[in-house]
Amino acid sequence: MVQYAVEQLTQLGPFPETEITIELVKAYEDAIVAIQKPVTNEEAIALCHIFQDHAGFYELEWSLVTAIESAPDWPIKTCLTGASNMWIELLRIRARNAGFDV
Numbered sequence: 693m694v695q696y697a698v699e700q701l702t703q704l705g706p707f708p709e710t711e712i713t714i715e716l717v718k719a720y721e722d723a724i725v726a727i728q729k730p731v732t733n734e735e736a737i738a739l740c741h742i743f744q745d746h747a748g749f750y751e752l753e754w755s756l757v758t759a760i761e762s763a764p765d766w767p768i769k770t771c772l773t774g775a776s777n778m779w780i781e782l783l784r785i786r787a788r789n790a791g792f793d794v
Contacts (some may be wrong), residue, residue, distance in 0.1 A: 697726035736763035745777030
């Protein structure tokens with residue numbers, strides 16, 4: 693079962709780069725703040741798809757990073773292979789720094 697907040701984020705989709713409104717930022721923020729940790733592995737995988745390869749989205753990406761890393765089997769290799777953007781690379785670096793082979 694996936695948390696409602698994670699479902700909301702996946703429906704919002706990846707962080708946008710254009711056409712950003714206060715209401716849209718608030719929708720992302722509300723969903724991210726509502727995530728209960730630890731997330732499941734399934735939820736962590738879904739959350740990894742929210743990241744885009746741009747500098748950030750009003751600092752909300754950091755809350756998303758900590759939620760993803762709370763999954764019981766983190767690091768989940770399927771999240772860290774293939775996809776390549778600055779946030780996934782950050783997750784790879786953090787996993788390696790924690791002693792994981794990713």
